[in-house]
Amino acid sequence: MQHVRSTPADDRGCGWFHLSPPRQARPAHAGSKDAPWVVIGAGLTGLSAARRLAQHFPSDEIVLVEAQEVGFGASGRNSGFAIDLPHDIGAADYIGDPATARMNLKLNLAAQDIIRKLVVEHDIACDLRPVGKYQGAAEPRGIAVLDAYRRGLDKLGQDYQVLDEDAMRAHLGTGFYSKGLFTPGTMLLQPAALVKGLADSLPSNVTLYENTPITGFDYANDKTILTHQGGRITAGRLLLTNNAFASSFGFLKGKLLPVFTYASMSRPLTAEEQARLGGRDFWGLIPADPFGSTLRRTSDNRLLVRNSFSFNPNGRSSSFVRGVGAYHRASFARRFPMLPGVEFDFTWGGAMCLSRNHAAHFGQLRPGVYGALCCNGLGITRGTITGALLADWLAGERNELIDFLMSAPGPCANPPQPLLSLGVNLNLRWGQRRAGKES
Numbered sequence: 001m002q003h004v005r006s007t008p009a010d011d012r013g014c015g016w017f018h019l020s021p022p023r024q025a026r027p028a029h030a031g032s033k034d035a036p037w038v039v040i041g042a043g044l045t046g047l048s049a050a051r052r053l054a055q056h057f058p059s060d061e062i063v064l065v066e067a068q069e070v071g072f073g074a075s076g077r078n079s080g081f082a083i084d085l086p087h088d089i090g091a092a093d094y095i096g097d098p099a100t101a102r103m104n105l106k107l108n109l110a111a112q113d114i115i116r117k118l119v120v121e122h123d124i125a126c127d128l129r130p131v132g133k134y135q136g137a138a139e140p141r142g143i144a145v146l147d148a149y150r151r152g153l154d155k156l157g158q159d160y161q162v163l164d165e166d167a168m169r170a171h172l173g174t175g176f177y178s179k180g181l182f183t184p185g186t187m188l189l190q191p192a193a194l195v196k197g198l199a200d201s202l203p204s205n206v207t208l209y210e211n212t213p214i215t216g217f218d219y220a221n222d223k224t225i226l227t228h229q230g231g232r233i234t235a236g237r238l239l240l241t242n243n244a245f246a247s248s249f250g251f252l253k254g255k256l257l258p259v260f261t262y263a264s265m266s267r268p269l270t271a272e273e274q275a276r277l278g279g280r281d282f283w284g285l286i287p288a289d290p291f292g293s294t295l296r297r298t299s300d301n302r303l304l305v306r307n308s309f310s311f312n313p314n315g316r317s318s319s320f321v322r323g324v325g326a327y328h329r330a331s332f333a334r335r336f337p338m339l340p341g342v343e344f345d346f347t348w349g350g351a352m353c354l355s356r357n358h359a360a361h362f363g364q365l366r367p368g369v370y371g372a373l374c375c376n377g378l379g380i381t382r383g384t385i386t387g388a389l390l391a392d393w394l395a396g397e398r399n400e401l402i403d404f405l406m407s408a409p410g411p412c413a414n415p416p417q418p419l420l421s422l423g424v425n426l427n428l429r430w431g432q433r434r435a436g437k438e439s
């Protein structure tokens, strides 16, 4: 039996989780079980894969195993941008090769379609709104990024609106941004409410076990034997949708980067504070500089700030989260000087699974084991669609989206430790410093 080197441990501070409708977690697994299909990780990718497998194989039991409660992992603690447009930070115009960008756009649009339909069909109260997103710049470097991205969007034939400082203030209330790019295709949502709702509306042939961290595995007779504190589950075929924890199972070792990012959410603004802020009452902004701050104004009139990164090679929450609130407070004060007494109710962190070449894994990991892994910070759309397509592929379907994913290069190798940690930490620190007041 091989040991799973690290299991998830997220902090308890996530505002989205606590503010979403409470639900009863499904019982942990106990005893011994055999199933034709087992999916590890009930985030957006695993929920999507399990649902689609259940549709393809209605007489098979699909077992979905989650280490924590659904909504407690990264899928419930992100900023809630279900983004349509490709954004290749490795390309000069952020679009790069138009043919690749068009396929990524198709993938994202297909994911949005899945999310929209499931939310309507199962009446999931996750505040899903197709309101678009702003991308904001406060300094010349950020403005240059917006100009380059605009050229990329022209190349791709996508709509956008350029906003000057006054227009940004009119839309968002803050006069912090000197330029903005509004793109209409993004949907905003409450991430924890979405994943909780998806978990509670799974087809009847999916059995979900929560609070069941898989801690050991072995391969015998074409099957995978998974062990945990309370028993064992034998998988005919195993799907790994557990983000960077795939490397704790020995896959993509030295290729994934578990990078944590952090958010704080304010208390609800009073009516008087809302009037003082002005602007629209529901919006989301991502930074022109990738090391800048993401902002949301929620339907219950809270403001969210997301920035700061730490490299946590074991994928678990670290003490970094304790100090990050003060950093968020400074970012908040720069943007909302008209709201001096607004405290944060919540501060939390969460893992993104990145790769150095921004590529993901899709397909087989070894005979009988498959993965949709490494969403590179865009898991709402990417996880939803790759989970579903992995199930389609396993059911024998072939189409241009599957072919595109199967032919993608996959994550590249990282340098060995301790060089890796040194390099990533330096990079993160330098990026945050360079972001200047946009952080």
Ligand SMILES: Cc1cc2nc3c(=O)[nH]c(=O)nc-3n(C[C@H](O)[C@H](O)[C@H](O)COP(=O)(O)OP(=O)(O)OC[C@H]3O[C@@H](n4cnc5c(N)ncnc54)[C@H](O)[C@@H]3O)c2cc1C
Residues within 6 Å of the ligand: 004, 006, 007, 008, 040, 041, 042, 043, 044, 045, 046, 065, 066, 067, 068, 072, 073, 074, 075, 076, 077, 078, 079, 080, 081, 082, 083, 212, 213, 214, 215, 241, 242, 243, 244, 245, 260, 261, 262, 263, 306, 349, 350, 351, 352, 353, 373, 374, 375, 376, 377, 378, 379, 380, 381, 382, 383
């Ligand atoms: C603060 C923050 C903001 C973000 N903002 C956005 C955004 O606005 N838009 C966007 O698209 N993306 C965003 N992201 C990224 C997004 O959250 C991820 O890409 C997404 O959650 C990936 O989904 P996933 O299902 O593949 O993995 P995860 O959500 O990480 O789910 C994997 C699950 O596997 C479980 N697991 C791991 N190991 C085991 C084990 N041994 N046994 C059992 N279960 C296990 C984990 O508990 C976890 O729940 C953000 C991330 C963070 C942290």
